[in-house]
Amino acid sequence: xxxxxxxxxxxxxxxxxxxxxxxxxxxxxxxxxxxxxxxxxxxxxxxxxxxxxxxxxxxxxxxxxxxxxxxxxxxxxxxxxxxxxxxxxxxxxxxxxxxxxxxxxxxxxxxxxxxxxxxxxxxxxxxxxxxxxxxxxxxxxxxxxxxxxxxxxxxxxxxxxxxxxxxxxxxxxxxxxxxxxxxxxxxxxxxxxxxxxxxxxxxxxxxxxxxxxxxxxxxxxxxxxxxxxxxxxxxxxxxxxxxxxxxxxxxxxxxxxxxxxxxxxxxxxxxxxxxxxxxxxxxxxxxxxxxxxxxxxxxxxxxxxxxxxxxxxxxxxxxxxxxxxxxxxxxxxxxxxxxxxxxxxxxxxxxxxxxxxxxxxxxxxxxxxxxxxxxxxxxxxxxxxxxxxxxxxxxxxxxxxxxxxxxxxxxxxxxxxxxxxxxxxxxxxxxxxxxxxxxxxxxxxxxxxxxxxxxxxxxxxxxxxxxxxxxxxxxxxxxxxxxxxxxxxxxxxxxxxxxxxxxxxxxxxxxxxxxxxxxxxxxxxxxxxxxxxxxxxxxxxxxxxxxxxxx
Numbered sequence: 207x208x209x210x211x212x213x214x215x216x217x218x219x220x221x222x223x224x225x226x227x228x229x230x231x232x233x234x235x236x237x238x239x240x241x242x243x244x245x246x247x248x249x250x251x252x253x254x255x256x257x258x259x260x261x262x263x264x265x266x267x268x269x270x271x272x273x274x275x276x277x278x279x280x281x282x283x284x285x286x287x288x289x290x291x292x293x294x295x296x297x298x299x300x301x302x303x304x305x306x307x308x309x310x311x312x313x314x315x316x317x318x319x320x321x322x323x324x325x326x327x328x329x330x331x332x333x334x335x336x337x338x339x340x341x342x343x344x345x346x347x348x349x350x351x352x353x354x355x356x357x358x359x360x361x362x363x364x365x366x367x368x369x370x371x372x373x374x375x376x377x378x379x380x381x382x383x384x385x386x387x388x389x390x391x392x393x394x395x396x397x398x399x400x401x402x403x404x405x406x407x408x409x410x411x412x413x414x415x416x417x418x419x420x421x422x423x424x425x426x427x428x429x430x431x432x433x434x435x436x437x438x439x440x441x442x443x444x445x446x447x448x449x450x451x452x453x454x455x456x457x458x459x460x461x462x463x464x465x466x467x468x469x470x471x472x473x474x475x476x477x478x479x480x481x482x483x484x485x486x487x488x489x490x491x492x493x494x495x496x497x498x499x500x501x502x503x504x505x506x507x508x509x510x511x512x513x514x515x516x517x518x519x520x521x522x523x524x525x526x527x528x529x530x531x532x533x534x535x536x537x538x539x540x541x542x543x544x545x546x547x548x549x550x551x552x553x554x555x556x557x558x559x560x561x562x563x564x565x566x567x568x569x570x571x572x573x574x575x576x577x578x579x580x581x582x583x584x585x586x587x588x589x590x591x592x593x594x595x596x597x598x599x600x601x602x603x604x605x606x607x608x609x610x611x612x613x614x615x616x617x618x619x620x621x622x623x624x625x626x627x628x629x630x631x632x633x634x635x636x637x638x639x640x641x642x643x644x645x646x647x648x649x650x651x652x653x654x655x656x657x658x659x660x661x662x663x664x665x666x667x668x669x670x671x672x673x674x675x676x677x678x679x680x681x682x683x684x685x686x687x688x689x690x691x692x693x694x695x696x697x698x699x700x701x702x703x704x705x706x707x708x709x710x711x712x713x714x715x716x717x718x719x720x721x722x723x724x725x726x727x728x729x730x731x732x733x734x735x736x737x738x739x740x741x742x743x744x745x746x747x748x749x750x751x752x753x754x755x756x757x
Contacts, residue, residue: 235613237611237613240316241611241612242610243316243317244317244383244611245561245610245611246384246610246611248290249286250286250289250290251387252283252284253282253283253284253326254281254286254289255280255281255282255283255387256278256279256280256389257279257280257281257331257390258389258390258391259278259279259381259389259392260276260392260395261275261277261393261394261395262274262275262397263378263379263394263395263396263397263438264396264397265366265396265399265404265438267356267364267399267440269341270341270342270354271339271340271341272297272340272378272379273339273340274337274338274379275337275338276335276338276379276380276381277333277335277336278291278334278335279332279333280332280334282326282327282328282330282331283328285325285326287321287322288321288322289319289320290317290318290382291317291320291380292317292318292374292380292381292382292383293318293379294316294343294374294377296340296342296343297339297340297341297342297377297378298339299311299313299318299337299380300337300338300339302320302334302335302337303334303335304322304324305324307323309322309323309334316376316383318380320334322334336380338379342354342377342378343373343377344356348367348505348507349506349508349509352369352370352372352373352374353369353370353377353378354366354367354378355504355505355506359441359442360464361442361466363401363402363442364399364441365440365464365505366439366505367438367506367516368437368439369437369504369516370434371434371509372434372561372614374433374612375433375434376433378438381433382433385433385557385559385560385561385655386655387655388430388431388433390430391426391427391428391430392426392427392431392436394408394424394427394436394438395422395424396422396423396425396438396440397416397420397421397423398420398422398440399419399420400419400420401442402440402441403421403423403440403441403443404425404438404439404440405439405500405502406438407425407427407436407511407512407514408426408427408428408497408498408514409425409426409497409498410423410424427497427513428496428497429496429497429512429513430653431512431554432512432553432655435510435553436511436512437509439462439502439504439514441462441464442464442465443462443463443465443502443503444462444463444464445460446461446472447459447460450478450479450482450499452482452486452492452495453486453492454491454495457482457498458498458499459478459479459482459501460499460500461478461500461501462500462503463503464503467503467521470521471503471521473521474521474540474543475543477540477543478501478543480539480578481543481544481547481548481578482547483581484577484578484582485548485550485551485578487581488574488577488644488645489551489552489574489645489648490645490648490649492550493550493551493554493648493653494513494554494555497512497513498513499513499515499550500513500514501515501516501517501547502514502515502517504518506518507519510547510550510553510554510571512554513550515546516546517542517543518542519541519543521540522540523536523537523539523540523541524537524540524541529594530594530595531575531590531591531592531593532597533590533591533594534590535583535590536575536594538579538582539578539579539582541575544575545571545572548574551570551574551648552571552574555648556570556647556651556654556656557654557655558655558656558657559655560609560610562613562615563606563656563657563658564607564614565605565606565623565658565681566656566661568620569605569623569624569627570627570647572619572620572621572623572624573592573623573624573627573628575591575595575624576588576589576624576628585637589747592625592628593625593628593747595621595624595625596625596750598621599621599625600616600617601684601685602616602618602684603618603684604616604683605622605681605682606681606682616684623680623681626680626681626750628750629711629749629750630665630669631748632748633671633712643668643669646664646668647664651664658677658681662674662677674708675705675708675709675711676709676711678709679706679711680750683706686704687702687703687704687711687751687752688703688704688705688751688754689701689702689713689724689726689745689751689754690702690703690753690754690755690756691753691754691756692731692756693739693740693741693742693743693755696735696736696737696738697735698717698734698736698743699733700726700731700732700733700734701728701729701730702727703728703754708727708728709727709728710725710726711751712724713745713746713749714745714749715743715745715746716743716744716746717736717743718736718738722734722736722743
């Protein structure tokens, strides 16, 4: 569907956050033709609108291979005869057909060009069936390096999962591997050996038994879904469930875990309704009621697969038992359940068109952690958590990366991006208005792919302030704004330094016994009077800025 349109940098948090983008970090990288073919809307992509996938995969744990077909349904937007699909070696496309006719296919690295002999009339609906197979890339460090994880559970059963953010879904199945275009719906049919189960996205429609004891699990996704959100999880799973009474009615919540972990899961997964209660309050209704919510145990830390969130946090609070904020509040919840589920709103509901704008996913979702804490433990607790995350900011490079080459920016999109939003909330000065803005984002951009500009402009409109310099400072620059000030008796002079041109963030300070709101600019000193002489001021710690007293 084409939608509308660092002192602590070596600590555990960056082990998670910087590592999570290290597989596709772009520092000192020279971009190649393949980067462009993957990261841009090529002419061979632009002429057709993706409508539906019907993906069939047979998983063979014996030799770590996958084989199958993908029926790609599309609508013609512009007359053209060559279609680009993507599949990364060592996987291969073996045959493509349309209406029973075998089509000519040419490979250029990860891109496969299919020549369509029939007339592609504007507005027409067509389909191609793609046969594929091979041994997909093994993920060496999931989920931070993309691929398939082939493990054994403690009982010796195969335990298999896919995780492909960054490198792309075409690591294991053929698709239109660019985020701008999503299918309206999808079928995922996965065949696994006997005694195993596959859990994928959406709702289970059917389990098909075969004479050899293998089974095919038929999963239906009725909402648009991004490529990397599609997952295959295979294991000796047991299932339990509950119904959450949400804003749009009853939401089915299903949990799939390894057999020996059932009791632990029933206790730990109580964070799911707590998550839903907080996030529906702040962000609006869960975006995929039709497809339900699932939490699925996997042999890696976890990821935000749509309606099939994966979990591997070892049934511990925090991030593998650690508080990433250092505030103490991070041990009050299971990090993976909260963070990865937050992506259902920011990543799966609102999805970036270009990975350069990945902050739209990660900044808002990291910000979901302090507001989850706030919902359950109070505003001060949430602020302490957010401020604690700053110890993990590196300010190494801009948060927004280069466009059209499948390149993300700095891992600061997590802690710095969250603190950018926490700072912006202070500017609003109205918590209920801020809540409406967050909920409004998920209404305005419901089930859409977006650019950073769209989100920035929306926030500017809703807050009623030109935020272009603000976003340029925090998303496209690495400097921390410095409030420079002078005190002479009861006169306070101030200005912004270490900023982009035009930076004009209002800021709250404590001057003696009085709180002051200042409107500094970068071009000149401003002066205000305090009721009495003060020896110093203190910037409200909820603002991610520094201060410096001028001599």
